[in-house]
Structure formats: structure tokens, C-alpha cells
Amino acid sequence: MRAGSVDRTNNFDLLRLAAATQVLLTHGAHHLKLATPAWWPILESLPGVPIFFVISGFLVSDSYERSRSLGNYLGKRAIRIYPALWCCIVATVVVAALHGFDFLHWPALGWFVAQCVGLIYTPDFLRDFGFGSYNGALWTIPIELQFYVVLPILYAVARRIGGERAVMVGAFVGFLALAVGLRLALDGPEGPVEKLIRYSFLPHFFLFLAGLLLRQAGVQRSHWIAGRGLWWLAAYLLAMNLLPGGDLLHFASRLLLAVAVVALAFSAPALSDRVLRGQDFSYGIYIYHGLMMNLLIEQGLMGSVAAYALLILLSSAAGVASWFAVERPLLRRKSRPAGIAIEASEKTAW
Template sequence: MEKSFRVNNFDLIRIFAAIQVLIFHAFDHLQIPRPDWATPLLYFPGVPIFYTISGYLISASFERSSDLRHYFRNRFLRIFPGLWGCLILTIGVASFFGFSFFSKQALIWLLSQMGGVIYTPEFLSGFGFGSYNGSLWTICVEMQFYFVLPIVYFIGKKIKHLNYLIFGAFFVFLIFAFTAKIYFPGIGTDNELRLEKLLRYSYFPHFYLFLAGVVMQRLQIYKSNWIYGKGLYWVVGFILLKILFPILSTPVLSIFSLLYLSVCTISVAYSNVGLSKKVLKGNDISYGVYIYHGLILNVLVSMGLVGNLNYLWVVILGACILGYLSWVFVEKPFLLKKGLAATSHVPTKLADVTASRA
């Protein structure tokens, strides 16, 4: 079988990653006791998967872009129409629950959100679980990836050693990630300090995962007989590694397991490569699932519907429906309007599907 960069299962992997994030957000915010079947899902955190896929695909897209304008236009079209649709619905739903958006603070908040600067304003702190959409912070991180990547390529081409620069940057940011884990242990926890939150919102502690994707793309790792079609072996090996060496789940050493997971992600993407197209029929609903599940959780919390495992399935079903509607009526039309490929299985524009739904 011919090994093609463009024929893969990234759409399915993104949906898995989005639902993984959704499930554990639902357990936390809906106060649902975590069932035993959910424990293995902890091994496959969705956000790091998104970052790796983003680095892998966006770097390929940038290399094929005719200029920076074309590159940033693609990024804009893939992120902002869907985000703006989610914001409009969020305003409508929050207004239904009695929150007013007729104020200077609300206007500043809305303009910030439309630009991808995500935060929860004071006037919305009482909506649901206290964050109007806790998943959207990764959009800010992704946007930083998009801006830094051309700089890396520009410097690399200037010194005529692009690969060396990318590999070097990967190791530098890997060391930074280790350092952040040691000196800022509260990042991403309930005890997160203001400085730690600001660091989490920056690209610095996450960039090594993005660059890991870039490295694997530059090396064309998908062509390797150790990668192509070997996804099941990598996943089983990853699970065994996590079980046999639980120390790899500690905050600092988890970086090693996340790098292993990055390789697993690429291998799974190039195993049984026709599966994504057969299952999804070209519909990429992962972004919508990711950005809308927080809104659904807030609605349930506001209605007092917590503590029951059945509500988890309500969130999953609702997010999938909204994700599909977002894809059909918002995301896909904007992509087609500009003459871009609407699905990742279309050969000419595979890499335009990004991972910030991370």
C-alpha cells in the first residue's frame, strides 16, 4: 500500500481527544463519581494530543503556503467562525439565565473573546460552574503556536539549518517544560496561582509537544515501517508502560509519557487509514464538540442537574449534535467560501484542519 501523508485518521483522533476532555470535565463539574471504565482514559489526555497533531499538520500547511497571508487566512478560517458561533449561542443561553450583556465590561469581554483572548469576566462568574467556557483557553495557546512557527522557520532558513533549529528548539522547550513542572507545580490544578495560570496560558510549557509534531512531520515519520500501520502496538505498549511504571504519571516524569503518546498519535493516524473517512464521511465535528461541551455543562449546573452519570451522556450527545451543526452551518461553509478544503481527507488542504479544539 502506498503511504500517503494526506490519508489518515486525524479527524477520528481529534474527536476521541475532544470527548476525553469532555468526559473528565463532566465528572468534575457535574460532581459525578468516576466509574472504573473511565480510568484508562486518563492515560490519553486530549489537550496534549491536540498540540501534537497541531504541530504535525500546521507545519506541513505552512510549508505549502504560498505566503504568510495565505497561512494566516487558513488559520483564521479554521478557528474564528466556529468560535464566534459558540460565543453568540453562549450569550443567548446566559441571557436566558438572567445575565446581562449591556455594559462596557461585557463589550470589552466580547471583543476580547472574538480575538481569542479568553477569560471569564466578573459578571459571568456566577454562570454555571464559574467559567463561561473553561476549554477555550487552549485557543489562546494555539494562536501563539501559529505566530511563533513562522518565526522559527524564518530563522531556520536564514541560518540554512532549519531542521537543526527545530530540533534544538524542541530540546530547549522540553527542558523548559521540566523546569515549569518543578517550580510551578500548581499549573492546571485547583491550587493554581495567578502566575501559574498566566504561564499555562502562554505557549512556553506546551511548545515542546507542538514541536514534537513538527519534528515528526519534518522527518516524515509516517513512512517508517515502525510507525505506519503499527498504531495498535504503540497503544498497547503505552498502556503497559503506564501500568508497569506508575512513576511516569507523576507531574515531572509525565512529560516522557506524553512524548511517547505523541508518537502513538501519529502511528494511530496512519493505521487502518480508511477508517476515518468511512466513519465520519468527511464531517469534522471535533472542534464543535470541544468548544460547546463547556456551555452544555454550565446549563446543567445552572439547572442543578448534577451527581448522576446519565448527565454525562447528555453532555456527549449534546456536544456531538452542536458540533455537527457547527460544522455544517458555520465551519464548512466558511472554508468552502474561500476555496479551501472542508475535510482533512481532501488531498490539497489536509493540514488546514487544526488542533486547537484542543
Template sequence: MNVGRTDLSFRQNNFDLIRIGAATQVLLVHSLRHLQLDFPGWNSLLSYFPGVPVFFGISGYLISASLERSPTWQHYCRNRLLRIFPGLWGLLLTTGLVLWWLHPAQLFTFEGGLWFISQGFGLIYTPAFLADFGFGSYNGSIWTIPIELQFYTLLPIGYQLISKTNHKRGNWQLVGWWLFFVVFAMGKALYRPGATIFNESTFEKLLRYTFMPHIYLFLTGVVAQRWKLHRWQWIRGKGLYWLAFTSLFWTVWGTTTLGPIVQSILLVLSSISLAYTVPTLADRLLKGNDISYGVYMYHGLLLNVLVTMNLLHQGAYLWVVFVGSYVAGYLSWRLVEKPFLRWKSVNRSAQRANSAMLYEQTPPGR
């Protein structure tokens, strides 16, 4: 593995703030649907900036940099596990308490125990005995966690398949893989236009839970990081222009068959550009508190509580989910995620001892 030189222009960014925006978009879309609220006029704007593509793209950008700076594969794996699982386990503990309160049936059976343990390993699914809890999925937002774990596993393998002696050649090989998966995503869209999660076949549902339909977004971030887009003049400081162009594209072509794929790629590039537009903004506003993961995870659980209690059709309940998710996200960050992330600190002596460079002048990740 490689430890790249420090690049402050890379490290100082607004990704924490952008992830909160993405999590809030997902929260609002899910809340309006599951609380059965009348869609307000601003609802259409939410479709312009879907949160999940942003998460996948930013993940590829930052995790590839993290891999490149890690002195060993073990270090990389440890950091990834520390980022995902403590927060997930905190959510599962909270979920168990909620189910014990509202839906205890079968929770303490063998099937319930097996389900609970499997969730702790990131094998997210809703068992039959929870099909009538809330809106039918015990937490519909965390389906992305198995996808992220697949990305984390495949990335080191992919790096072994590209050139280690010629950085430029390796970059072009990554572009080739990116194009392959973009074509795959487009072929899938053209094969059955108009397919959604509400009318998909069993095969399409299984495919959705694999990396295949989504990895082009992750690779968009990887390629952007490898080509150091944060230094490019037409990216750095141009976030509002990219956002305007992405919005214009969605207005004109968003409802076409291939429009959402292209728009998602543009949205990833817009997110990277925004991250390096007034790049100190996130630090000034958030003071280092990265609550996006908790907001994203807990809003689904809060929605299920409200739906189970039949608290629907009133705008006040949207505020309950909004405020509750932000409070839960903050508590998750302060009490669970941040304490575990302290273990991610890089062993400096191991870095100095590891003089072999995988790639030259690679910027550090997070």
C-alpha cells in the same frame, strides 16, 4: 513560501477520528467532575490518554505542513483564521443567547460588551460578573484557543530562524528547539512537583496561558512532520503497539514528576502512528465530517447550563452532555465551519507562479 509536491501517503490519515477521541476524553473528564458524578471504574483509563496533548501535537504536525505548502504568508494566515474564528464566533453567539436566558446580569453593560468583543478576538477569559455562572468559568474548554493562536504566530517566525538552504540542518535545528522546550517543561515540573491548576500561583496561572509550558508538544508534531515519520517503518501501521507502550509507560511511571511530560510526547507519537494505521478508517466512518472542534467547544457550555440549573449527580445528565455536544459539533461543522473552510482552497495559479521553493519535496498539510 513553498508548494510541495503531492504526497497521498501523508494526506490520507485518521487525524479527524483521533481528534474526536481526544475531544471525547476531555468531555468525559469535565462532565464527571462538574456534574459531581461518582467516578466509574473506567475513569482511570481517561488519564492514560489526555486529549489536550493530542490536540497540540496534531496541530504542530498538520500546521507546519500547511505552512510549508502555502504560497504566501497571507495565505497561511487566512487559512489559520478561517479554521479558528468562524467556529469560535458561532460558539460566542450561542453563548450570548444562553447568558441572555440564564444569566443576563451585566451582559449588556459596557464591561459585558468589552468582554464579548475580546472573546471574538480569541482573548479568552472569564469576567467577574460570570464567576457565579455554572462552575465558575464561562467555558473552561476553550482556554487552549489563545495557546493555538500563539503557536500559529510563532511557527512562521521559527521557520525564519532555521536554515533555508539545508533541509537536514533545519531539521536538526528544530530538534534543538524541541529539546530546549522539553527541558523547560521538565524544569517547571521539578521546580514545584505536584502543582496543578487547583493549587497554582498567580504567576503559574499566567504562565499556563502562554505557549511556554505547552510548545514542546506542538514542536513534537512539527519535528515528526519534518522528519516524515509517517513513512517510517516503526511508525506507519504500528498504532496499536505505540498505544500499548504508552499505556504501559503511564502505568509504571505516570505518577512520577516527569512522567506526564514523557507520556504526553509518547501520546503524540502514538497519535501520529494511529493516524497512519488503517489510514482510510476516518474517511469511511466520518465521510469528511470533522466535528471535533465543535464537540470540544460546546461541551463546556452545555455543562454550565446543567450546573446553573442544578442538574447534577445523575448519570443521565452525562448523556445529555455527550449527545448534545456531538449534535452541536455536527451543526457547527455543517452550518459554520465547513462553509468558511471552502475559502481555504489554494489558488492553483498562484502556486504555479510561485516557483521559489522554501524546502524541497515538502509534503502538503491540511
């Protein structure tokens, strides 16, 4: 086993599900205009998207290192992202059309093609659909796709100049410094350039690289990490809720969260298999919950616990359907014979 290889028994499926649920719950409470309880800041201090980015760096880099070729790697990434995304976009068109939105014009065709490629944006003709974004959670999809493209470039640079670890550490330090600089520089009204930067990989790539470096360092087999997940999680929550805020805490806490995520993945590592039985509903829940919110808003169902419960039910059902009908069959077909467990690094959408 390579020093940084991923042990098959881990909790990444469960962690992805928890991260998707966090995004669902926080987005739902905000857009359905619900009052939140006193403990809500604790949930908000466990942001799902950064967790996805760290897990993605940990697992996708492992997938790249095990791939037979660049084409094999890119093919696996495309199959993991696109088919479920296409189904979600088609479902969006159907739901929006049933609520009176017209797609029989050239701008709609251009938008549809762009969404299928992964260039996510909300066109003017859908600004009045739901809460104003046809599916706000999909903003991370183009960022993930950029991660997938930049990763082989980093490995190519490492092969050219030698010293893979040094290149990855240097890239991490550089992108962390860039993220800090961008956060300071863009602290103000957001114009088109600022928005374009925010939706690029540049402010987020340090999280992906943090996951990569943690895996390459083999920390998942360190006695300071494995089995210590709750301790790292407690340290992170204490830092978030007791220390003064600011940019320094923001980035320090993100790195502490990255360590906590990996530690949790390898603490009681069989827990995920016992709970989920190898299923991974996180991607479907994540990409469909925005559509479900818009459906409820279009129906005028806002401000009630019943609407919130219905959102959770509909999003969960969509996630389960996406996994069993689209994602799992394709993963099994591309990866290995039926009946054999799919590697965590092949399941990850992040």
C-alpha cells in the same frame, strides 16, 4: 511528495474526534459530579489536549510549508479558528442572558471583544454561571493562536541561519527543557504570574514541535510507525499504568503519546474516511461542551446518568451543527472547489 508531507489518507479526523470526546467525558463526569467506574483512569491517561497539540504541530506545520505566503497561512488559521469560536461566544451570551446574567455594560463589551480576538478569560460578572468558568475548555484557544504565530518565526530563524532541521530540533530540546523547568518551578500555589505562564504557549510548545519533527522526519512512512498504532498505544498505556509516577514519566509519556498518535493516524489509514466520510466534528464538540455543561448546571441537572447522556447529546449536536453550518462551508470556500476533499492540514483546529 516531500519527505515530511502528509498523506491525504489518514486517521487524524478520527483521532481528533476521540480526543474531543475524551475531554467531553472527563469534564462532564467531573463538573456534573458523577461517580466514575474502575476503568476510568485508563480514559484519563489518554488526555485529549496533548493529543490536539501533537496533531496541530504535525498538520499546521505542513499547512505552513504549503502556504503561498505568510498572509495566506495566517488567513487559513484565522478562518479555521475564529468563525466557529465567534458563534460559540454569541451562543454563550444568549444562554447566560436567558439565565439572568447582564451584558449591557462596558465590562461585558470589553470581555466580548477580547473573547472574539481569542483572549479567553472568565470575567467577574460570569463567575456564578455554571461551574464558575463560562467555558473552561477554551483556554487552549489562545495557546493554539500563539503556536500559529511562533511557528513562522522559527522558520524565519531557520532560513536566516540555515539548517531547518537543526533549528527545529534545537527549539524542541529547548522548549522541552523549559517545560520541565516550569513544571518544577511552578509546583505550588498558583498566583497570577504562574497562571499567566500556564496559559501561555511556553509549557506546551514542545508537544507541537514533537508533531512537527515527526512529520518532517517522515516517520509516517516508516515500517516502525505505519501500521503499528496499536502496539505504540499499548506501550504508552503500559508505561502510564505500570511505571512509577513523577515528572520524568510525565514528559517521557507525553513523547511516547506523540509517537502513538502519529502511528495510529497511519495504521489502517482509511478507517477515518470510512467512519466519518470526511467530516470533522471535533472542534465544535470541544468548544461547545463547556457551554452545554453550564446550561445543565444552571438547570440543576447534576449527579445523574441522564444529565450526562444529555450533555453528550447536546455537545455532539452542537459539534455537528458547527461543522455543517460554519466550518465546512468556509473551509471549502477558502481551500478548493466544492466537492473535492479538504486536506487534513486545512481542517485541523489544533
